[in-house]
Amino acid sequence: MNEALSITEAAALLLGKKRILILTHERPDGDAFGSALGMKEFLHGCCGIHSEVFLPSAPAARYLELIGEYKTTLTQSELSNYDLILLLDCATRDRIACGQDIDSATLPELKCPPMLNVDHHVGNDVNARWNLVVPRAAAASQIATEIALTTQCQINARAATLWLLGIMTDTGAFRFANTLSNTLRITAELLDRGAELERVVNATYYSKPLNQQQFEVELLQKHQKLAVDNQFIYAYIPNELFTKYKFDMRDGEGVIELLREVADTKIVALFYRKGDVFKVSLRSKDSAYPVGDLARSLGGGGHDMASGITLSNMDSKEVETLLLQKVTELLHPNINED
Amino acid sequence: MNEALSITEAAALLLGKKRILILTHERPDGDAFGSALGMKEFLHGCCGIHSEVFLPSAPAARYLELIGEYKTTLTQSELSNYDLILLLDCATRDRIACGQDIDSATLPELKCPPMLNVDHHVGNDVNARWNLVVPRAAAASQIATEIALTTQCQINARAATLWLLGIMTDTGAFRFANTLSNTLRITAELLDRGAELERVVNATYYSKPLNQQQFEVELLQKHQKLAVDNQFIYAYIPNELFTKYKFDMRDGEGVIELLREVADTKIVALFYRKGDVFKVSLRSKDSAYPVGDLARSLGGGGHDMASGITLSNMDSKEVETLLLQKVTELLHPNINED
Numbered sequence: 001m002n003e004a005l006s007i008t009e010a011a012a013l014l015l016g017k018k019r020i021l022i023l024t025h026e027r028p029d030g031d032a033f034g035s036a037l038g039m040k041e042f043l044h045g046c047c048g049i050h051s052e053v054f055l056p057s058a059p060a061a062r063y064l065e066l067i068g069e070y071k072t073t074l075t076q077s078e079l080s081n082y083d084l085i086l087l088l089d090c091a092t093r094d095r096i097a098c099g100q101d102i103d104s105a106t107l108p109e110l111k112c113p114p115m116l117n118v119d120h121h122v123g124n125d126v127n128a129r130w131n132l133v134v135p136r137a138a139a140a141s142q143i144a145t146e147i148a149l150t151t152q153c154q155i156n157a158r159a160a161t162l163w164l165l166g167i168m169t170d171t172g173a174f175r176f177a178n179t180l181s182n183t184l185r186i187t188a189e190l191l192d193r194g195a196e197l198e199r200v201v202n203a204t205y206y207s208k209p210l211n212q213q214q215f216e217v218e219l220l221q222k223h224q225k226l227a228v229d230n231q232f233i234y235a236y237i238p239n240e241l242f243t244k245y246k247f248d249m250r251d252g253e254g255v256i257e258l259l260r261e262v263a264d265t266k267i268v269a270l271f272y273r274k275g276d277v278f279k280v281s282l283r284s285k286d287s288a289y290p291v292g293d294l295a296r297s298l299g300g301g302g303h304d305m306a307s308g309i310t311l312s313n314m315d316s317k318e319v320e321t322l323l324l325q326k327v328t329e330l331l332h333p334n335i336n337e338d
Numbered sequence: 339m340n341e342a343l344s345i346t347e348a349a350a351l352l353l354g355k356k357r358i359l360i361l362t363h364e365r366p367d368g369d370a371f372g373s374a375l376g377m378k379e380f381l382h383g384c385c386g387i388h389s390e391v392f393l394p395s396a397p398a399a400r401y402l403e404l405i406g407e408y409k410t411t412l413t414q415s416e417l418s419n420y421d422l423i424l425l426l427d428c429a430t431r432d433r434i435a436c437g438q439d440i441d442s443a444t445l446p447e448l449k450c451p452p453m454l455n456v457d458h459h460v461g462n463d464v465n466a467r468w469n470l471v472v473p474r475a476a477a478a479s480q481i482a483t484e485i486a487l488t489t490q491c492q493i494n495a496r497a498a499t500l501w502l503l504g505i506m507t508d509t510g511a512f513r514f515a516n517t518l519s520n521t522l523r524i525t526a527e528l529l530d531r532g533a534e535l536e537r538v539v540n541a542t543y544y545s546k547p548l549n550q551q552q553f554e555v556e557l558l559q560k561h562q563k564l565a566v567d568n569q570f571i572y573a574y575i576p577n578e579l580f581t582k583y584k585f586d587m588r589d590g591e592g593v594i595e596l597l598r599e600v601a602d603t604k605i606v607a608l609f610y611r612k613g614d615v616f617k618v619s620l621r622s623k624d625s626a627y628p629v630g631d632l633a634r635s636l637g638g639g640g641h642d643m644a645s646g647i648t649l650s651n652m653d654s655k656e657v658e659t660l661l662l663q664k665v666t667e668l669l670h671p672n673i674n675e676d
Contacts, residue, residue, distance in 0.1 A: 172511075173510075173512055173513050174511055176539075177535070177536055179529075180529065181525075181526035182526070184522040184525050184529070185523060185526045187519075188519035188523045188526075189519070191517075192519045197517060201514075205599060206600075206603075207601040208599045208600055209600075209601050213599070214559070217555045217558050220552075221552070261544055261545075261546045261551070262544075262547075263545040263546055263547050263548070264545070265544075287536070
C-alpha cells in the first residue's frame with residue numbers, strides 16, 4: 001500500500017493538495033529548516049497552496065533574518081486541518097519533530113492526513129504512505145529543488161535562498177563527498193532564480209560570535225588530542241568550557257570542522273555531555289574508513305563520512321576509551337589477528 | 339595590432355601551436371598554478387601539443403601531490419624554443435613570473451614568441467599580442483575550462499582536478515561573490531570528467547599543519563582587534579609569532595578567513611612585515627563597502643571584495659593608523675562633512 005514515488009510523481013502529489021503541513025527532524029539543521037521553509041515559500045508563494053512549517057526549536061540566531069514564519073506549537077487535533085504531511089530530511093520515525101501530544105512513531109501511518117516522506121539519507125525507514133528517498137542527493141533541499149523544477153511554478157528568490165542554504169550547509173560549501181556534478185547544476189538553477197549567495201554565506205560562515213571564536217580557540221589549544229599514529233583527532237568539550245564562553249552546541253555545527261582541518265588525520269570525533277548522556281559526532285576524511293557502521297555498532301546512525309552517537313551510563317573517560325578502541329579497530333582492522 | 343579574442347578564438351589559437359610556454363603570476367596561488375598546470379595537462383596530455391609551465395616558486399607543500407612537473411628555471415635564450423607564451427591569471431606586467439634575465443615589462447610585446455594573455459581580473463592591463471580577459475569568470479581555471487570545452491579534445495582527470503583546485507581556491511569553496519551559476523555549471527563539467535573533489539578538498543581545507551593551527555589560535559587570542567564600531571576587524575602578525583610556530587605566510591592564504599568569520603564585521607585586514615615592507619591583505623564582507631579602490635589609493639590592487647597593498651617606509655604602528663583612517667573613511671564617508 002505504501003509507495004515509492006519518482007520526483008515527478010511527488011511534485012504532482014503536492015500540487016494536488018490544498019493544505020500541507022511540513023515537518024522535519026528534531027534539532028533542525030540548515031538543510032532541515034532550509035528545505036522545509038523553502039518548500040513553504042515555494043508551495044505557498046509560487047503555487048498558491050496553503051502550507052505551514054512546524055519547527056520544534058528556533059534555528060541558530062545567525063539564520064533568523066533569512067527564514068520566514070513557522071509554527072512553534074502543533075497539537076494532535078490540528079492535524080486534521082491538513083490534507084498532507086510533507087516530511088523533509090528525516091531518516092527515522094523517532095526523529096520526526098512534532099507536537100508533544102503527537103506520537104511520532106505512528107504519524108507516518110496516519111490516513112488523515114497521509115504523509116509524503118522526502119529524504120536523502122541512505123536507509124531511511126520512515127515508510128510513510130508515499131516515499132521519495134534519493135540518496136544521490138546531497139541534501140533534502142536539493143530534492144526539494146528538483147521537485148520544484150519539474151513543475152510549471154517559478155521558484156521565487158526566497159525559496160531559492162533557503163534551498164541554497166540547505167545545500168550549502170549539508171555539503172560544507174560543496175566540499176563534502178556528497179557534492180556531485182548534479183548538486184552543482186541544481187544549485188546553479190537556484191542562483192539563476194535569485195538565491196542570495198552573499199546572505200547565505202555571511203549567515204553560515206561569516207557570522208561567528210566572538211564568544212564562539214574564543215571558545216574554539218581554547219578548545220584547540222587545551223582539549224584537542226591526537227591518537228592512533230596521529231590518524232585520529234578528537235576533543236572532549238568539558239562543561240566548564242561551555243559555561244566560560246556562554247556557548248551552546250546548538251550553534252556548534254561547525255566546531256568539528258576545526259579538528260577535521262588538521263593535516264594527515266583520517267577520523268575526527270568531538271564529544272560532550274548533554275544532561276545524562278554524551279553526544280558524539282564522528283567524521284571520516286577518507287572514504288576507505290567510513291564511520292557510519294562504527295556509529296551504528298554503538299546505537300548511533302548517519303552516513304559513511306559523518307555520523308553521530310548518543311552514549312549513556314558512562315563517564316567521559318569511558319567514552320574516550322571506547323572511541324579510541326573503536327577507531328583503532330577501524331583504522332587497523334587486523335591488529336588483533338596475530 | 340593587439341587583439342581581444344573570444345574563448346573560441348583563443349582555443350583555435352592554442353590548438354594551432356606546436357610548443358607552448360605557460361606562465362603565471364609571482365607567488366602563484368591555487369588558481370595560478372592550477373590553471374597553468376591544468377592547461378599543460380590538457381594541451382600536452384589531451385591535445386598532443388608540447389607545453390611546459392614555469393613556476394618561480396613551489397606551491398605550498400599540501401598541494402605537491404596534486405601537481406605535475408614544471409620548469410623551475412627559465413632563461414631569455416630558451417624563449418625561442420616556443421611558438422607561443424600563454425600567460426594565465428596575471429593582471430599586470432610587473433607580476434609576470436619569468437626568469438631573472440627576462441624583462442617582464444616587455445615580455446608581452448615579444449614577436450617571437452608572441453603572448454596570449456588569459457585572465458579574469460578587472461582592469462588587466464598586460465596588453466599582449468592576444469588578450470582574453472573575462473571578468474565574469476571566478477578564476478583563470480574557469481576560463482581555461484571554458485576554452486577546453488570548446489575544443490574536440492577531451493579534458494582528462496588530471497587537468498580537471500587542477501582546474502577544480504583553481505576554481506575552488508579562488509571562490510573560497512564557492513562562497514565568494516565571484517561564484518555565479520556559470521561557475522557551478524563549469525565546475526560540474528569538471529566533476530563529470532573525473533576531477534577528484536576529495537583530494538582537492540583534503541589538500542586545500544583539511545591539510546592544515548598543527549603548527550599553523552596553533553599559530554592561528556594564538557593570533558586570534560592575542561592579536562585580533564575590532565575597531566570602527568566593531569565593523570573593522572584586523573590583526574598585525576608580529577615576526578615573533580612566525581618564528582615561534584615556524585610558520586610562513588606562503589602557506590597562509592587562509593589565515594585572513596579566520597578574521598572574516600567574525601559576526602557583524604564588514605572590513606577585514608591582516609598585515610605583517612616582509613623584509614623592508616608591510617604586506618596588507620584586505621577583504622570586504624559587504625559589496626556596499628568595496629576594498630579595491632582603498633587598496634589602489636595606497637598603491638595596491640585587486641578586486642572589490644579582496645585586495646592587497648605593499649607599504650614601505652612605515653612602522654607597524656603607522657600602518658595600523660593608516661588602515662584605521664582609510665577604513666573609517668570607507669565605512670563612514672560623511673564623517674568629516676559636518
